[in-house]
Amino acid sequence: MALTAKTVDLSVDLGFLTLKNPVLAASGTFGYGLEFEPYLDLEKLGGFVVKGLYYGPREGNPPPRLVETPSGLINAIGLQGIGVEAFAAKVLPKLRRLRTAVIVNVCGADDDEYAAVVDFLDRQEGIAAYELNISCPNVKTEGLCPALSPRTTFDLVKRIKAASRRPIITKLSPNVTSIVEIAQAAEEAGTDAVALVNTFLAMALDLETRRPKLGNVFGGLSGPAIKPIALRMVYQVASRLKVPVIGMGGIMTGADALEFLVAGAAAVEVGTASFVDPDAAVRIVSEMERWCEAHGVAAVREIVGTVKTA
Amino acid sequence: MTIERNARLRAVRSWGDYFHFSVEAPAVGRGARPGQFVMVKVDDCTSPLLRRPLGIHDADAGGIELFFKVAGAGTGILSRKKPGDRLDIIGPLGKGFTVGDGLKGKKAYLVGGGRGIAPLFFLGRALAAAGARPAVFYGGRTAADIPLCDKFEQAGFELHCSTDDGSFGFSGFVTALVENEIIRAKPAIVYACGPDPMMKVLASITAKHAVPAEFSLESIMGCGIGACWGCVHRIKDGTGDGWVKICEEGPVFPGERILWL
């Protein structure tokens, strides 16, 4: 059957949110969105997740904050950012007019701060959902983040879900013994979706000076290097959860994105690829469309979870 | 700010580890100002993954010139490109040097260390066009590290060279050479690009002699467009200081705003 470009239906329905296509730009790799306006049409994205926001402005880590490793990038930005008030005053009015899903990545140094961020943002218009970044170091538990245990994940998600007027996507950390258990805890607590993975805790050092290459010593690894592990985790989580899964980790091409859908993700996020090519996310959408055309797939959602393991 | 995916490499010149590229990239060249930079994709591979920042060595309506030193894998791959090859570049990015009208008839000192000379040719031309009197101070470790002396001389610039080992020009650091000249004839402004230690010394020299100065800073860059917050330096503003993205607010900053760590 010959299909023309227009016939592929790229839209996906997350239940609480319909996206015009399955590609979101990932938090922390897409600034506040506006940085990318010179390079792509933001409305061609399924949506984008803005950089993680704490309540107040945040200083971030001392440099160096980035180091490249083979096919990967380790970052230790330390979630530097402008805080919710400046975001609402300066950025959100410009995002509100866009016909695409704007998702805010919510951070907190303790559960109260997550709640305060959501409470403040609930009073603003123009946000489609919150992505709860449960990988933030917690001041009350010696820097451990909520993502590390099912209990802390459950407590935080439950509290935020009860308080929020918007859907919650819980973003999982891969730095755990069993990501499935954490995902299930988030689901039990009422999350509307899960997103995975965040970056892998990593380190690089300089042999000659014997010093760590990052100011913060540790950082998070992203990029093509993590894709196979991320894909495995998405597959495992998607096969156990009822809520939709948003997959990410090293997606550089339309084929990469489609693999995550086949593994069970309802949508994907594109991160590090946007640094290499500011228009990567939009290119990935058109590559997915072309693949669907070539393979007679009329609606991209048809391939979600079609991995053949038997 | 545009992406030129198919910028044709017109010509290559090289001196040991140093390379000069002339690139056909009208959309980048047209809007470029001295001190701005481009992000170059060195290859369609994932290792190296990121683009590399390079200063705009010169620009006109037809394209740009680059001047770089091979520092590692990325610049190594770039150095093996041949005329006719295509480059994928984003630019012009960042805010450049200030070339004020007030400089007409006045002296401006341009100080470049090693590969840091790259943006100063374009700046020198702009200053000359604005009626200023630029003098270029070009320092390197050895004579092999200052391959652009002829180019600056042929373009008619007043040129002072130095090498750390004394193999060419003034023997010693370029900063000492600059300080001697500042004492002899105080310029209206000093512009600099080079290794951090050089710029740090120069910052204290220009502060001591009360000469305004602008420095082009370097950092590893994730995106070059203000999206990753990876490229920060400690910068002062009206109220205090903080980590500022140099790709967006810089890479050029006035000396008094930079905290040298």
Ligand SMILES: Cc1cc2nc3c(=O)[nH]c(=O)nc-3n(C[C@H](O)[C@H](O)[C@H](O)COP(=O)(O)OP(=O)(O)OC[C@H]3O[C@@H](n4cnc5c(N)ncnc54)[C@H](O)[C@@H]3O)c2cc1C
């Ligand atoms: C705004 C800006 C303009 C620049 N302009 C020029 C130019 O015109 N000509 C030129 O030769 N170089 C320039 N550089 C430096 C150039 O970007 C680096 O030398 C290059 O990215 C190194 O890449 P590589 O893969 O060859 O080496 P890598 O293997 O990545 O690095 C080699 C060494 O250099 C360090 N390094 C890597 N990237 C940078 C960086 N961006 N800044 C400082 N150190 C770094 C690494 O830590 C390592 O020690 C500029 C940098 C910036 C930020």
Ligand SMILES: Cc1cc2nc3c(=O)[nH]c(=O)nc-3n(C[C@H](O)[C@H](O)[C@H](O)COP(=O)(O)O)c2cc1C
């Ligand atoms: C520089 C940088 C900053 C990031 N900041 C955030 C953040 O603020 N919040 C968050 O949930 N994830 C953050 N991430 C993680 C990404 O959103 C994504 O989960 C991860 O990079 C894996 O996807 P990728 O391989 O496509 O980049 C960041 C990643 C990078 C590289």
Ligand code: FES
């Ligand atoms: S390099 Fe990404 S913000 Fe400057």
